[in-house]
Amino acid sequence: MTKRKLNSDLLVGGLLFIGCSVYLYQMFKLSAPFQQGEPGASFYPLILVAIMFSMSVVTIIRGLKNTASGFPAMSKAAATRASLAIAATVAFIILFPWLGYWIATIIYTFCIALIFEIGRKYSSLMSALFCLVLAVLVTVAGWLFFVKLFELYLPTGGF
Secondary structure (H helix, E strand, C coil): CCCCCCEHHHHHHHHHHHHHHHHHHHHCCCCCCCCCCCCCCCHHHHHHHHHHHHHHHHHHHHHHHCCCCECCCCCHHHHHHHHHHHHHHHHHHHHHHHHCHHHHHHHHHHHHHHHCCCCCCCCHHHHHHHHHHHHHHHHHHHHHHHHHHCCCCCCCCCC
């Protein structure tokens, strides 16, 4: 019998599965979907967690089939971008209730676009402007999705 070694698919799939489990646990604090005939606050998170659980299982299975061990090499720039994206996401989660949807989402999306150099083919000023316009468009699209389509109201912030 071949001894399985930890590889990147097993690690990522396992972490995603654990994260989904925590997410699902937190979701039970929301009202059940369609309790009053409407999707409710837990409808979108329920769909999202089902997709994420499925993807984590697929990734774990792929990791179990892979006999290679170790992790793919990552450049220092890629590792820095990944670390910055994680830090931005943690900051977004922490600041979201205080800043509210509009401010937190525009800042977060702008930072993620800059981190991954979305507008890198432009000058620095044009790149920043491009990222800002993108951040506003993504934020408006998210608001339309939640508020207009599902009638779920987003936090406005506490300051």
